[in-house]
Structure formats: C-alpha cells, structure tokens
Amino acid sequence: MSQNTITIKLPLYRPTLVKQDMYRTMRSHFSQASNQALQYLQEVPVRKATELDRLLRSIPLPSTLLQEARKLAVSRYQDWRKHANTKGFPSFRANISILFDNQNWRLRFDQGHLKIGIPTIEGHLTIDKYVPASVNDYALFWVNYLLTGEMDPNSKHYKPSYKGISKPKKGNAQLFEHKGKWYFAFTLSFQLQESPKTNKAIGVDRGLRLIAVAADADTGRYLTFNGKRIGHIRRRYARLRREIQQAKNMKALKRLEHKERRMMQYWNHVMAKNIVQFARASGASIIKLEDLSRIRSMKKYWKRADRNIHAWAFYDLERKITYKAALAELTVEKVNPYKTSQECSQCGIIRKNHRRKDQFQCSCGYHDNADINAAFVISRRPSLVI
Ligand SMILES: [Zn+2]
Numbered sequence: 001m002s003q004n005t006i007t008i009k010l011p012l013y014r015p016t017l018v019k020q021d022m023y024r025t026m027r028s029h030f031s032q033a034s035n036q037a038l039q040y041l042q043e044v045p046v047r048k049a050t051e052l053d054r055l056l057r058s059i060p061l062p063s064t065l066l067q068e069a070r071k072l073a074v075s076r077y078q079d080w081r082k083h084a085n086t087k088g089f090p091s092f093r094a095n096i097s098i099l100f101d102n103q104n105w106r107l108r109f110d111q112g113h114l115k116i117g118i119p120t121i122e123g124h125l126t127i128d129k130y131v132p133a134s135v136n137d138y139a140l141f142w143v144n145y146l147l148t149g150e151m152d153p154n155s156k157h158y159k160p161s162y163k164g165i166s167k168p169k170k171g172n173a174q175l176f177e178h179k180g181k182w183y184f185a186f187t188l189s190f191q192l193q194e195s196p197k198t199n200k201a202i203g204v205d206r207g208l209r210l211i212a213v214a215a216d217a218d219t220g221r222y223l224t225f226n227g228k229r230i231g232h233i234r235r236r237y238a239r240l241r242r243e244i245q246q247a248k249n250m251k252a253l254k255r256l257e258h259k260e261r262r263m264m265q266y267w268n269h270v271m272a273k274n275i276v277q278f279a280r281a282s283g284a285s286i287i288k289l290e291d292l293s294r295i296r297s298m299k300k301y302w303k304r305a306d307r308n309i310h311a312w313a314f315y316d317l318e319r320k321i322t323y324k325a326a327l328a329e330l331t332v333e334k335v336n337p338y339k340t341s342q343e344c345s346q347c348g349i350i351r352k353n354h355r356r357k358d359q360f361q362c363s364c365g366y367h368d369n370a371d372i373n374a375a376f377v378i379s380r381r382p383s384l385v386i
C-alpha cells in the first residue's frame with residue numbers, strides 16, 4: 001500500500017462583494033488571532049490549548065477557526081524555538097490563508113452546482129454557509145470520488161493504478177485570495193495497492209504498408225493501422241514535393257512540409273491513443289518498439305526526398321506513444337530491430353526468404369501478414385538498456 005495526498009483547488013464562483021468583504025474580515029481576524037496566540041506563547045511558552053482558546057475568544061471568529069489559528073501559532077512558535085538563534089520572532093501577514101481542519105468543511109451538489117460548506121461570520125454570529133465553486137474536469141473527477149468513494153474509470157484522469165484505491169480521506173483546507181480571486185483548496189488522501197507489475201509486453205511494428213501494428217503474442221490479438229489512406233495522401237505530397245524541389249521554390253517546400261507534418265501529427269495521435277488503449281486492454285505494462293536509431297535498411301525503401309518526413313513521422317509516433325503510455329502508467333522499451341521482419345514469431349528461425357511482399361511464410365507452417373508477425377517478434381524481444 002502506498003499513501004498518496006493530492007491538493008484540489010476550486011475557484012469560488014463569482015463571490016459577491018458582500019461575501020468578499022466577509023472573507024477579508026475573517027482573514028484579518030484569523031491573522032489577528034494567530035499573531036495574538038504567538039504573543040501569548042512568547043510571554044508564557046507553556047500555555048495549555050484550552051487556555052489559549054479562552055484568551056482568543058474575544059476575536060469574532062467561529063471557535064473552530066480560532067482553534068486552527070492557535071494550532072498554526074503553536075507550530076510556528078515551536079519551529080521558531082528550534083531555530084531561535086538564527087531566526088527573528090515570527091509573525092503572520094495580514095492576507096494569510098484561512099485554515100479549516102478536515103471536520104470543518106464539506107462539499108455538496110446543489111442543483112448541479114458544487115458548493116463548499118464552511119463556517120463564516122455575520123457580525124458576531126457564526127453561520128455555516130454553502131458557497132458555490134467552479135469546477136473543472138480534473139477537480140470534478142476527485143470531488144466525485146470524495147463524495148461517493150467511487151471513481152469513474154472512463155474519465156481521462158483515471159489511471160490503472162486506481163483500481164485498488166481505498167476510500168478517500170478528507171484533509172485540511174484553506175480559503176485564500178490570489179491576484180484578486182478567491183480559492184478554496186483542500187487535500188485528499190488515499191491508499192493505492194502496489195500494483196503487481198506484470199512484465200507483459202505488446203510489440204509495435206512501424207512499417208509502410210501497415211503504418212503501425214500492435215500485437216499481443218500471448219493471445220494472438222493484434223491491431224493494425226492500414227497505411228493505404230495515409231499512403232495515398234502521402235504519395236500526393238511526395239509528388240508535389242518533387243515538383244517544388246525541381247523548381248527550387250524553398251518557401252513553398254517548407255509550407256508543404258509543414259502541412260504534411262500537421263496531417264501526420266493527427267494520424268500519429270490517433271494511432272498512439274489506440275495503441276495505448278490496446279496495451280491496457282491486453283493487461284500489458286510495457287510497449288516495445290524497435291530502436292529506430294539502429295535502423296539503416298529502412299532508408300532503402302524511401303526515396304531520398306521523402307526520407308526526412310518519413311523519419312520525422314516515425315519519431316513523432318514514438319514520442320506520442322511514449323507520452324500517452326506514461327499517462328496510462330505504462331513503460332515504453334526499445335528492442336534491437338535486427339531482422340525482426342525475417343524472424344518467425346512461432347518457431348524463432350530467421351531466414352531471408354520468409355518474407356514475400358507483405359506475407360510471411362515459415363517452413364514450420366506458420367504464415368501471417370509480415371508486419372503482424374514482426375510485431376509479435378518485437379513483443380518477445382528482450383528490451384535494450386538505454
Ligand atoms: Zn516458424
């Protein structure tokens with residue numbers, strides 16, 4: 001089990017001027033209470049908590065907040081005592097954050113709007129108020145978990161390691177003003193089961209006919225991205241590029257490359273997303289890719305003018321897979337690309353004549369699409385230490 005604590009910051013939703021004035025009054029009283037408690041401690045360092053609370057009682061704040069001010073002062077005072085030789089006596093600034101302990105605040109939904117319940121003051125009266133807060137996707141994910149104890153596994157903020165998550169524990173909170181805006185921030189802690197790290201890997205082969213194949217050798221399942229549609233567009237680009245290159249119009253060439261890159265970035269994003277989903281669905285924790293820096297032979301497939309953009313597209317896909325894999329708590333590892341297309345994924349024999357165009361045929365009887373076979377081979381290769 002590992003202990004985790006996160007902080008969620010909610011902007012207050014359009015607090016009225018009257019409310020803002022009240023928060024400022026509370027803040028100034030909170031600062032005053034904290035500073036007074038510090039002074040009491042300076043005079044008589046061994047005061048009891050109850051005595052300090054009694055001394056602070058004349059300050060118009062809810063008693064729970066006076067207790068927070070006292071706790072804050074005690075901890076600052078003790079900290080000062082340890083470093084008294086080097087530090088001046090502490091004091092709290094006027095625009096301090098107002099602190100709430102975990103029993104002192106709550107959240108609820110009111111007709112679809114998130115509201116924060118905190119003790120406030122009206123004159124000398126203490127009133128619990130619910131104030132509306134703004135909530136983004138990320139905060140909503142955690143707020144729902146706090147309120148229901150459950151997580152939405154379809155949220156983009158969900159991670160596989162949350163599967164065995166404990167019930168959430170409310171932590172302390174604070175209300176503060178930053179650059180003219182008011183925020184309520186709270187902590188939330190939970191325990192995660194140390195995930196039993198499987199060493200299961202899927203392999204990803206990047207080719208030309210099938211732009212990418214992800215394959216799970218354990219189950220024989222695979223996911224292919226056909227390059228036909230992309231290939232068609234790219235051939236058009238390649239033709240245009242050669243024309244422009246002959247005309248030596250460098251500006252136009254740059255523009256064309258820029259356009260082609262944007263298109264490839266989009267496709268790569270879609271492929272990377274699906275590959276990571278495939279890995280997760282397969283229960284894999286590792287995505288294996290060929291170490292492209294070792295590939296030389298690839299170049300012979302590409303005409304000179306197209307090399308840059310092809311190489312760029314391959315690396316871009318790799319970057320996107322790596323980035324999205326990290327978000328899903330998967331690792332990307334590299335394998336030696338040596339003859340991955342000539343090795344049989346079933347019997348392990350490497351032979352040059354295994355491959356006929358896009359078909360792979362082995363003497364052991366196994367036959368498959370060549371890129372799919374290569375992806376199986378990649379998934380079983382030992383990872384390189386980089
Ligand atoms: Zn074979």
